[in-house]
Amino acid sequence: MSNLSCHETKRKVYEYLGDELDAKVKQEVDGHLASCQLCKAEYDLERTISNLVINSSSGSDRNSDFFNKISSSLRSELD
Numbered sequence: 001m002s003n004l005s006c007h008e009t010k011r012k013v014y015e016y017l018g019d020e021l022d023a024k025v026k027q028e029v030d031g032h033l034a035s036c037q038l039c040k041a042e043y044d045l046e047r048t049i050s051n052l053v054i055n056s057s058s059g060s061d062r063n064s065d066f067f068n069k070i071s072s073s074l075r076s077e078l079d
């Protein structure tokens with residue numbers, strides 16, 4: 001079972017999508033997403049944005065200004 005809070009999960013969503021999490025932590029995030037609509041919605045939004053950015057830059061520039069701009073504005077809303 002997941003011990004993550006919503007706040008922790010939302011923060012980890014970025015790392016999750018960037019494939020930066022341990023398998024164990026990923027499982028915890030998965031577990032939380034499976035039971036929490038709010039975080040699932042956040043995850044879906046982030047994943048959609050990530051896919052758009054990756055597709056538009058052929059996956060070679062995930063630290064583009066565009067991505068950072070969106071990412072930081074979303075992060076500020078979460079804090």
Ligand SMILES: [Zn+2]
Nearest residue numbers: 006036038039
């Ligand atoms: Zn949650």
